[in-house]
Amino acid sequence: MTAAAVAGRPLRRRSNLGLVIHQVRYEQLSFWRNPQSAIFTFVFPVVFVTIMGALFGSVGRSSYFGGLSALQYYVPTIAALCVLGSCYGQLAVALAARRQNGILKRIRATPLPAWAYFVGLLAHCILVSIADIALIVGVGRLYGVPFPSHWPAIVLTLVLGAAAFCALGVAVASVISNAEAAPAVAQLVLFPLLFLSGTYLPIHSRVLNQVTGWLPIRPFNEALTGPLSRHTGADWRHLAVLAAWGVIGAIVAVRRFRWDPRPE
Amino acid sequence: MHTELTSGAASAGARPAQPAMAGREPNPRAAITVAGLRKSYGSVHAVRDVSFSVRRGEIVALLGPNGAGKTTTVEILEGFRARDGGAVEVLGLDPGDRSAARGLRERTGLVLQDIAVEPYLTVRETIARQAGYYQAPRSVPEVIGLVGLTGLERRKVRSLSGGQKRRLDLALGLIGSPELLYLDEPTTGFDPAARRDAWNLVRQLRAAGTTILLTTHDMAEAQALADRVVLLNAGAVVAEGPPAGLGGRDAERARITFRLPPGVPPADLPVPAGVHDGAVVIDTARPTEDLHRLTGWAIRRGVTLSGLTVDRPSLEDVYLRLTRDRAQPGAPERSIR
Numbered sequence: 277m278t279a280a281a282v283a284g285r286p287l288r289r290r291s292n293l294g295l296v297i298h299q300v301r302y303e304q305l306s307f308w309r310n311p312q313s314a315i316f317t318f319v320f321p322v323v324f325v326t327i328m329g330a331l332f333g334s335v336g337r338s339s340y341f342g343g344l345s346a347l348q349y350y351v352p353t354i355a356a357l358c359v360l361g362s363c364y365g366q367l368a369v370a371l372a373a374r375r376q377n378g379i380l381k382r383i384r385a386t387p388l389p390a391w392a393y394f395v396g397l398l399a400h401c402i403l404v405s406i407a408d409i410a411l412i413v414g415v416g417r418l419y420g421v422p423f424p425s426h427w428p429a430i431v432l433t434l435v436l437g438a439a440a441f442c443a444l445g446v447a448v449a450s451v452i453s454n455a456e457a458a459p460a461v462a463q464l465v466l467f468p469l470l471f472l473s474g475t476y477l478p479i480h481s482r483v484l485n486q487v488t489g490w491l492p493i494r495p496f497n498e499a500l501t502g503p504l505s506r507h508t509g510a511d512w513r514h515l516a517v518l519a520a521w522g523v524i525g526a527i528v529a530v531r532r533f534r535w536d537p538r539p540e
Numbered sequence: 541m542h543t544e545l546t547s548g549a550a551s552a553g554a555r556p557a558q559p560a561m562a563g564r565e566p567n568p569r570a571a572i573t574v575a576g577l578r579k580s581y582g583s584v585h586a587v588r589d590v591s592f593s594v595r596r597g598e599i600v601a602l603l604g605p606n607g608a609g610k611t612t613t614v615e616i617l618e619g620f621r622a623r624d625g626g627a628v629e630v631l632g633l634d635p636g637d638r639s640a641a642r643g644l645r646e647r648t649g650l651v652l653q654d655i656a657v658e659p660y661l662t663v664r665e666t667i668a669r670q671a672g673y674y675q676a677p678r679s680v681p682e683v684i685g686l687v688g689l690t691g692l693e694r695r696k697v698r699s700l701s702g703g704q705k706r707r708l709d710l711a712l713g714l715i716g717s718p719e720l721l722y723l724d725e726p727t728t729g730f731d732p733a734a735r736r737d738a739w740n741l742v743r744q745l746r747a748a749g750t751t752i753l754l755t756t757h758d759m760a761e762a763q764a765l766a767d768r769v770v771l772l773n774a775g776a777v778v779a780e781g782p783p784a785g786l787g788g789r790d791a792e793r794a795r796i797t798f799r800l801p802p803g804v805p806p807a808d809l810p811v812p813a814g815v816h817d818g819a820v821v822i823d824t825a826r827p828t829e830d831l832h833r834l835t836g837w838a839i840r841r842g843v844t845l846s847g848l849t850v851d852r853p854s855l856e857d858v859y860l861r862l863t864r865d866r867a868q869p870g871a872p873e874r875s876i877r
Binding site for chain 1: 618620642643645648650652653654655656657658659660661665669670672673674675696712716
């Protein structure tokens with residue numbers, strides 16, 4: 277019997293999975309209690325798809341929406357939007373703020389391994405995305421969009437997309453040194469790209485689509501549209517582009533991420 | 541802060557012995573050994589040559605003006621920064637060695653200057669979250685009692701006062717039951733009663749065997765808590781010793797101060813005197829004799845020496861004398877704020 281056990285504090289080593297679950301649990305608590313994250317990140321996409329349904333719910337298949345009905349078009353793009361918000365947007369802002377006020381430094385001073393911290397964040401973001409997408413698909417169903425059938429492809433696309441946008445979010449948080457600037461910079465990059473990638477309106481410019489096809493958002497929109505609305509399987513070509521962006525984000529994040537608010 | 545403290549030393553002693561550093565005889569009585577430490581940021585020599593040691597169970601205060609190299613030194617010990625030269629050993633391990641990092645973090649606790657807590661968790665959740673990172677944490681209710689947050693367990697962190705958040709910070713530093721605790725300005729923003737409670741807690745921790753490295757600008761705090769003081773200036777140690785004897789303070793001259801009534805010139809005094817802010821100040825190596833002469837003179841002349849005090853230079857006076865001359869711009873302070 278060790279002295280620690282004598283002192284009433286049994287030694288225990290959490291399993292790796294246990295550590296991640298511990299992290300996810302408290303990330304979830306923080307997230308749902310923060311009205312800003314809960315409303316803007318979670319509720320906004322659901323409200324958005326509801327409004328689009330009210331406006332365009334009766335617009336049937338048309339060439340304007342690439343042969344889909346309006347809602348068949350919007351359910352996947354808004355699903356992508358919610359992943360962007362809960363992964364990229366959330367991490368870019370939250371990590372910059374946590375670094376600035378010293379929370380990251382304090383975590384770094386504990387025995388929690390860095391990988392467990394980031395895997396916990398990723399799992400948290402994926403959970404939020406899954407809940408949000410379930411609601412979005414549910415609202416779509418109310419407006420007559422049939423339930424999707426290719427669930428493995430949806431899960432694969434969702435997890436890959438979430439991982440890629442989490443990596444990009446961490447990368448942006450790593451590059452921004454000032455927490456006040458983080459929301460502005462994150463949105464500045466995101467907002468025009470959302471428009472150009474067809475999230476809000478279909479884009480019929482071939483040139484534009486070619487360009488945005490190599491950027492992260494449009495491939496994700498396309499990769500979700502297949503299994504969610506066209507009843508096709510995994511869209512490997514677009515998933516590959518997305519994965520490449522995830523790798524780029526991860527490289528920047530690993531090389532530039534700092535726990536300490538002060539520069540070396 | 542009335543909860544009984546369980547002994548950190550008991551569990552510390554039972555942890556498996558760490559392998560000795562190659563070619564170095566580890567000193568089992570030393571918690572921290574720093575020898576010839578150097579660190580530069582570009583052309584700025586933040587730490588030029590710092591050597592000191594902290595024995596197990598001791599409270600050592602690291603003092604010095606901004607830019608003296610305190611923060612850099614402590615951050616190297618904590619493993620946040622790499623050193624340019626010199627030897628550092630913390631609990632028998634090298635904090636610059638990445639493979640030692642997790643083991644070292646298991647056994648050390650930090651209370652940093654920033655109030656670094658998530659706003660939307662409760663007090664209990666914040667501490668329980670941190671507890672989950674350690675192999676042998678203290679119990680959450682025990683730590684809540686230690687830092688005096690009993691009754692606030694279910695309060696959201698964002699609704700706490702600044703002083704209460706600081707106590708929560710302290711709780712996070714203690715939850716892992718550290719053998720070695722770094723305290724950086726631990727009582728800034730505390731009211732006098734809270735500060736007294738925090739000091740008592742620190743003494744209680746030492747009594748339980750915790751080693752503490754305290755960084756502070758508060759001379760009264762260093763005087764009240766520290767067994768020894770290490771004074772840094774311009775990246776080097778300029779004085780080291782118990783707070784009462786720092787810089788040869790026991791042997792220092794005493795200072796006699798009083799005011800003379802109008803019309804009595806200081807030149808009439810039987811001992812050499814100076815005038816500062818309207819008060820007579822006598823610096824003397826023989827306070828007993830000079831005081832006897834002065835009071836005898838005053839009684840004979842029928843003069844009242846109002847506000848008569850005899851004191852020795854305070855820790856603050858010594859600090860100011862030792863750090864005034866060689867002050868120079870050191871490491872950049874915080875980039876933000």
